[in-house]
Amino acid sequence: MCAETPDYKSTLNLPRTEFPMRAGLPKREPEWLERWEKIGVYDKLREKAENRTPFTLHDGPPYANGNLHIGHALNKILKDMVVRSQQMMGKDARYIPGWDCHGLPIEWKIEEKYRQKGRDKDAVPVVEFRQECRDFATGWVDIQREEFKRLGVTGKWENPYLTMDFHAERVIAEEFQKFLMNGTLYQGSKPVMWSPVEKTALAEAEVEYHDHQSHTIWVTFRVLADKRTDPLVMGPGLTPGRLEPLGDLDGAHVVIWTTTPWTMPQNRAICFGPEISYGLYEVTGRPEECWAKIGRRYLMADTLAESIFTQARLDDTMYRRLRDVTADELGTLACAHPLRGVEGANGEWDFDVPVLPGDHVTDDAGTGFVHTAPSHGDDDYQIGLKYGLPMTYNVLEDGSFRSNLPFFGGTQILKPNGKEGNANTAVIGKLVEVGALLARGRLKHSYPHSWRSKAPLIYRNTPQWFVAIDKPVGDGQDTYGKTIRERALRSIDELVTWTPQTGRNRLHSMIAARPDWVLSRQRAWGVPLTCFVRKGAKPDDPDFLLRDPAVNARILAAFEEEGADAWYKDGAKARFLGNDHDPDAYEQVFDILDVWFDSGSTHAFVLRDRPDGSEDGIADLYLEGTDQHRGWFHSSMLQACGTMGRAPYRGVLTHGFTLDEKGMKMSKSLGNTIVPETVVKQYGADILRLWVAQVDFTNDQRIGPEILKGTADSYRRLRNTMRFLLGSLADFSEADRVAPAEMPELERWVLHRLAELDRLVREGYARYDFQGVFQAVFTFATTDLSAFYFDIRKDALYCDGDTPRRRAARTVLDILFHRLTTWLAPVLVFTMEEVWLERFPGEESSIHLTDIPETPAAWRDDALAAKWAKIRTARRVVTAALEIQRQDKVIGASLEAAPVVHARDADMLEALKSVSFDDIAITSGLTLTGDPIPAEAFRLPEVEGVGVVFETAEGEKCQRCWKILPDVGRHKHPGVCGRCDKALSD
Template identity: 50%
Template sequence: MTDETEKDYRDTVFLPKTDFPMKAGLAGKEPGILDRWARIGVYDRLREQRAGRERFILHDGPPYANGDIHMGHAMNKILKDVIVRSQSLMGKDAPYVPGWDCHGLPIEWKIEEAYRKKKRNKDEVPAKEFRAECREYATKWVGVQREQFERLGVMGDWDDPYLTMKFASEAVIAGELLKFAERGQLYRGAKPVMWSPVEKTALAEAEVEYEDITSTQIDVAFEITETKSAAIQRLLDKGHLKPFAVIWTTTPWTIPVNQALAYGADIDYVLIPDGGTVKSYLVAEPLAAEFLKRCGERNPGIFSNHESEWEVIKGSELLGTIVRHPMHHLGGFFAKPRPFLDGSHFVTTDAGTGLVHMAPDHGEDDFLLCKANGLDPVFAVTGDGKYRDDWLWLGGQGSVINKKFVASDGPICTDLREAGALLSASDDFEHSYPHSWRSKAKIIFRCTPQWFIPMDAALDQPLPASVREGDVPPEEALDATGMHVNEDAPVPASATVNHNGATLRGTALDAIEHTRWVPERSKNRIRSMVEGRPDWVISRQRAWGVPITLYVHRQTGDYLRDPAVNARILEAFREGGADAWFGADHQALLGPDYSLDEYEVVTDILDVWFDSGSTHSFVIEQRYGEGVRANLYLEGSDQHRGWFQSSLLESCGTRGRAPYDAVLTHGFALDGNGRKMSKSLGNVVDPLKVIGESGADILRLWVAQTDYFEDVRIGKQVLAGTSDTYRKLRNTFRYLLGALEGFSEDERIDVRKMPELELYILHRLGQLDVELRSAAENFTFTRYVRALTDFASEDLSAFFFDIRKDCLYCDAADDPKRRACRTVLDILFHALVRYAAPILCFTAEEVWQARYPSEDGSVHFLEWPELPPLPGDDAISTNWSDVRALRERVTEAIEPLRREKTVRSSLEANVTVPDLPLSEAALAEIFITAKVSHAEGPVTVARTEFHKCGRCWRHLPEVAVDGALCDRCAEVLKA
C-alpha cells in the first residue's frame, strides 16, 4: 500500500462551515430578537422606507380588552401579521395599527363580578366611579394583551394603537351616530329585542350563543266565548260542551302577558270532545295525535272518543273568534277579551297544537301581528326578569328564566292548574335556546323602548321627525293593569318610508356584491344575514360605553337635530371623552336657543358593535385621509353577524359604501380531536404555553400551513408535525449558510455560463416565485407554505443539494461548475430567506443575521427577490421531469442491495437504464452512482468494480486502489 492511500484528505475538502445551530431554541432566542427590533425601530423605519409606495391597509378588528389571549386570538393575529409582512415584502407600504374594543358588556360584567364578591350593588355605585373602574380594567388588559400579541411576533404600531375608549375615538363614534341623527335615520320605538335579565340589557345577535336545554312544555286551554264558526257556535248554543282553544308553549312565563291567539287560515282544525268532562278542545288535525298523547295521562277520558266524532273546522272560519284568558277572574288586563288573529305566515303544524298564543312583549311575530291589530305591549316583565310589582298576576315574582319558577310545579303552572286550564305539563322538552355569551345565562325576547337604525327607510330622505315607528308610551304611563292610562289617546301612525331612494339594506347588499370575499362562499353567508336582519337596535341599558348623545323633546318625542348643538357635544367629547355627557352642563350644550326643561337627556349607551363598526372612521380615514378604505378586514366566521356587518352598515349609512375592499374569513381553533376547546373538558391549548415551550415561529408556521378557511385542529400531535416541517426548513437554511461560507461577489458567475442543472434549479425557483406571489396576493398561505417546504425538501435537499455535494466539497475553489453551484446557492439563500420571513419572522431574522450581522439591519427591510433572468428555453434542453423520475427508479432499485449490504451507498453501484436523457457521465453524477450504462428493459443494479477515491469517495475507473486519488482530486491538490 502506498503512502497516498493512507492519507487523510478531510482537511482538503470544502465542507460546509457555519455557527448556525441545528437546534433552534426559539423560546429562548425570540425575546432577544424582539428587544432588538424595538431598539432599532423596525416598524417605524419600514414606514419611512415604504413612504410613497402603494399602500396596503389591513384594518385590525378589535378584540375585547379582558383576559389573557387564547388560541383564537393567536391564530387571528398571526394570520394578520403574515399577510401584512407579505405585502410589505412585495414592496407596499403596509401599516398595521392594532386596536382594542374597550367598552361594553364584557368589561362591565367583570367589574360587576368583582362587586358581587365584595357584596356591592352596582346600582348604588356612582356612574363616574363605575366607569372609571371599567376604564382602569380595560387599560390593564390592553397592556397585558399587547405584550402577548407582540410575543407572537406581530409587528405594528404598538406605541399608538387605537382604543375605542380614547377621548378622540369616543368623539368620532358620537359623531358617526350624529350623522345618522342629523339625517333623521334614527327612531325610538318599542320592539322585542334579545334581552339578558342577568345583565339587564339588550344584546346584539353577535353577543348570543345557543345551547341545548330542557324546558317545561305546557298545553293551556283558553275558553272560547264568541265565534263565527258554525261548528263552534253549535256547541255554544247547546251549552253542555264548552269549547276551548288549546295552545302549546315552552315559555310558560309568557302566559301572564298573553293578549291574543293566532291560527293558520289553511290549516284544518278539529274539536275533540273530552269524554270525561263537558269540554271540547280545538287543535290542528295533524297535531291531534301528539296533543292526545301529551294530555292522555291527565285526561284519560279523551282517548274514549273516536275521530269520527270530531268536528273539522277550517282555519279561515276562526276569524272573529274570541277567547278569555285562563286568569280572567283577576280582572283588569286579564278580563279583556282575547281575539283570534290570522297568523298564517308563521303558524305551522310542525309542533304544538297549531294555535299560537300571542305575547307582543316577547316575540317578533307576536309584536307585528298584534300591533297590526291595535294590541300594544304592556311591559309586564322588568329588566331583571321579574313581573312588575303592580302586575295583577305574580306581581314582583320571577325571575322568568329561573327553571323552578316556570317548572310544572312552579307558580305559573300551579295557578293554571287551579284554574282548570292546564291540560299537560312536563319538564322534559329538549331544544336549543339562546344564552348570553358573557354570563352564559338564558336570555328572553323583551319589548322595551330602544333606539333603532332602520334597514328599509330611504337613505336620501329622513324619517318624518314627528313619527317614531313602533313607539309606545313609556312604562310609567301604564296603570296597574298594564292598560294605557288614556286609551282614547291617538296612537302614532307607522312611519311612512319612501322606498324610491336607496335603503340601508339595499346599499349594504349592493356593497356586498362589490366586495371581494375570501373564501368566495362567505359572501352568501353575510348576504343572507343582511337580507333577513331586523332594524339595528343600537341602544343598551348599561353604564360603560359611548352614550347616545340625543335630546328628546318631552312633548313631541322628536330628537333635536341641530348642527351647532352637535358641534358643542363633540367638542366636549374631545376634551373629556364620553364622561362629558354624564356629568355635562346640558343647558350649556343646548345653548341659548333651547331650554333643558323641555328636553329629555338620553342616557342609554351605544351598542358596542356600533363602536367597533365606526373604527374605520378614526383609524383609517383620520390616519390616511378622508375616503380611504381598508384593503382588507380579517376575522373569524362569527363576524359575519358581528364586526363585518356592523362596519358594513355603519359605513353604508354614512358613506354609501363598504369600508373595505376585501374580507377574509377564517375558522376556529379546535383541539387535536376536533372538539371545541373548553376549560371544563381540559382540552384548552394555551398559545402562551406553546410559545414558552417551542417558540412563536412554531405557532406561526402552524397557522400558515393549516387550511384556516375551515376550523383547524391543534394539539401535541399536530404541533409535532409542524415542528418536523420547521426542522426541514431550518436545516435547509443551515446547509445554505454552511455551503456559502466565504462566498464573495468575485466568485459569482454569469447565469449564461451555468450548467444545465443550475439553470434547471433557477427555473424551478422562478416557478416557485410565481406560485408564492400568487398565494400571497390571494391570502392562501396554506398553499404558500406547502410550495415553499416542498421546494426546500424535494428540489433542494433531496435533489440539488444531494447531487452537488460532490462538486461543492471536492471541486477546486475556482472551478466554474463549483462557482456556478455557489452562485445558485446564493440566489437561493436571498430568495428563500425573504419567502420565509413573513411566516418564520424570528428564524428568518436569525438566518439573515448569521450571514449579514448588523445591529441596524433586518431581513424585514428587504423586498421580494429579483431573480436573475434566465437564457432562452433552449438553454434547458433536457426534460428534467424525466430525469428526476428516472433517478427515483434508480434509487428504488439500489435500495434492496443496500438492505442486503451488497452496497453500502449508491456510490458503489453500477446501474443500467433504458433511457439516456443525458450523457452517461452526467447521469452518474445525478444518480450519485459509480457508472451508468444503457440497456433495454428495467433498471438494473450491480456492485461496481471501480475503486474508491480517498478524497471524494467516488468509485472511478482511474482509481488504481481504494484510497488513491481520482484525476479530479489529484489535480485539485496539485493546484
C-alpha cells in the same frame, strides 16, 4: 488505503456555519423582539414604503378583558402574515392594532368586584365607575399587547387605537349623530333579546345557544259565543257583533303549546296556519289524574292530535274527531284569555283574544295554534303590528313582573344568578287552578344565552333606540342605494372581494333578512347616545328628537377634550343645550351605544382620521372569524352604509374556529384547551406560526400535542435546508457569481423552478393562500432541493476546486437563499431573521426590511424542465434499485455501484446521455443503453420503459471524494482520483 496516504478531510470544502441545528426558539425569540424594537423595524418600513401603493389591513378590535386564547393567536398571526407578505411584495402595508374597550364584559367585572366588597354599583358616582372600567381595560390592553408581540406580530404597537381614547369616543358620538341628523334614528318599543341578569338588551352577536330545560304547557282558550264582524279590525276589548250562532264551536277550546309559561299573562292573540288541517275533537273518557274534561271539545291540528292527547294521558279510546274546521271558520273566532273573569284579576285579562292567520305557524310541533304575546317575540310582534294588537309592559328590567300585576307581581323569570325564578311555576299553578291546563311537561332544547354572563335570555318589550335600515337615508349619498339595506347588499355584491366566497352568501342573507338595528344598551360603560328628547312629546312627533348642529358641535368638542365622561358631569345638559334651548324642556338620553356600534365606527377614527390610516378611508382587508359575519363585518357594514354610503372594506377574509385534535370544541372543563403561551414556551412562536401556515384556515382547524410535534418536525427539515445553504455559502462573494447562461443544465433547471415558484408564491400571498404557499415552498425545499439538487451537488461543492461547476452551484445557492428567506419570512419571522443575520450581520440589518427579489422571466425554461422531468424519473428507478442492494448488504453506499441503465424511450436515452447521469444518480460509474431490458433488471411499476441492472464499480476508492474509479492512485497525490488530484494541485 496505504499507511502513508494523507488524511484529505481538511482539503474538502465542507460547510462552515455557526447556525445551530437546535433552534432554541423559546429562549432566543425575545432577543429578536428586542432587536426589532431597538432598530424600529416597523417605522423603517414606513419610511421605505413612502411612495408605494398602500395596503391597509384594518384590525378588528379584540376585547380587552383576558389573556389570549388560541383563536386570538390564529387571528393575529394570519393578519401578520398578510401584512408582511404584502409589504415584501412591494406594498406599503400598514397595520394599526386596536382594542374594543367599552361594554358589558368590563362593566360586569367591576360589578363583580363591587359585589365581593358589598358595594352597590348604583350608589357609586357614574364617572367614578367609568374610570374603574377604563383602568381595567387599560391593564388588559397592556397585557394583551405583550402577548401579541410575543407571537412576532408587527405593527404600530406603541400607538394602537382604543375605542375609549377621547378622540375615538368623540368620533363614535359623531357617527351616531349622523344617524340622528339623517332621519334614520328613532325610538321604538319592540321585543329585543334581553338579559335580566345583566339588565340590558343584547345584540344577536352577543347571543350564544346552549341546551336548556324548559317547562312546556298545553293551555286551553275558550271560544267566545259570537263571531267577529271584521277579522282585520283588532284591538283591546274587542266587541264582536252578534251574528248567527257558532254551533258546535261555541264553548269549544283552542289548545296552544308554549315553552315560556311566563309569557301567558302577556297573551293578546292566537295564530293558526291557513294551510294546516284542523279538527274539532271531543273527549269521551278520561283516567284519574287528568285535566281533560269529558264532553269538552278541543280545536287542534290533525297531525298533532294524537301526541297532544297522549300528553294529556288520553288514549285513542277516550276521544273522537267530530269534524274538519276550516281556516275561514277559524278566522272569525275570538277566545277568552284563560284568566278572564278570575276573582282577584281586577279585570286585567277581560278582553277578547282574536284568532288570526299567521304564516309562521307550522304543525311540526305543538298544537298548530301559537300563543301570541307581541311584547315577547319577533313573530308575535309582527302579528301585533299587522293587526293592531296592544303591547304590554309587565316585565321589568331585572326579569320580574311589575308589582301590581295580579297574581304574579314581583315573581321572577330569572334570579340574579341566572337560575330559574318562580314566575313560570306561579303561572302554571294559576292555570291549573282555573282549569285552563290540558297538560304539562319538560323539554330540553337549544335556548339563547348571554355569551358573557352565560345566563338565559328573554324577549322583552322595552323602549329602545333603533336605526331604520329600510328608510331612505337623508344624506344624499345614493350611489349604492337610498336605504342602508340597499347600500349594504350592493356593497356586498359589487365592492367587496370575499375569501372564501361563502362569506358573501352568509352576510348577504343576514343583511337581507335582518330587522332594524338596536343601538341602545342600558348600561354605563360606553359612549352615550348623545341626543335629547322633548319632554311630553311622542316618538313619532316631528320635534321629539332635538336635531341641532350647534348642540352636536358642543358635545363633540367636549368629548375630544374630556372623553365621553363629559356627558355624565354635573351641568352637562345645560352646557350642551346652551342658550338656544330650555334645559327643562328636554330629557337627556343616558343609554349607551351597543359596543358593535363602537367597533363598527372604527373605520372613521382609524382609517379616515389617522395619518397612517387609509387615503380614502376604506380598508383593503378586514380579517376575522366566521362569527363576525353577524358581528364586526355586519356592524361595520351597517354603520358605514349609513354614514358614508358604502362598505368600509374592499376585501373580507374569514377563518374558522380552532378545535382539538379530535375535532371537538375546546373547553376548560374537558381539559383540551391549547394556550398560545404554553405553545410558545415549549416550542417557540415560530412553530405556532408554522401551524397557522399549514392549516386551511378558511375552515375549522385542529391543534394539539401530536399536531404540534408534526409541525416541529416540518420546521426542523426546513431549518436543515437553511443550514446547508448557509454552510455552503461561506465566503461567497460577487467574484464567484456565474451568469445563468454559463451554468450547467442542472443549475438552470433550479432557476426554472424558482421562476415557477416565484409566481406561485406571489399569487398565493396575494389571495391569502398561506397554506398553498407554504406547501409549495416546503415541498421544493425538501424534495427538489434537499433530496435532489443538494444531494447531487454535495460532491461538487465539497470536492471540486475552483471550477465553473462549483461556482455555478454556489451562485444558485445564493439565489436560493434570497428567495427562500424572503418567501418564508412572513411565516417564520424569527427563524428567517436568524438565517439572514447569520449571513448579513449588522446593526440595521433585517430580513424584514427586505423585499422578495424580482425573478427574471427568462429563467423559465419549460423545454428544459420537460427534459429534466425525464431525467428525474430515470433517477428514481436507479435510486430504488440501489436501495435494494443496500438493504441486502451488497453495498454500503451508492458510490460502490456502476449500474447499467436501459431506457426504451429514445428521447429519454438522449436526455440521459446529454448529462453526467452518473453524478446525478450518485454512482461512481454508469452505463446507458437502449438495448432491450433484461428480465432480471429492476423496474418500478409506475415507470414504463426503464430498467436497471446492478453492477459494482471497478477501481479503487478515492480517499478524498470516495468515488470508486480506475484511475485512483495514478496521480501526484496518493490515493485520489484525477479530479481530486487537480483540486489539490490548484
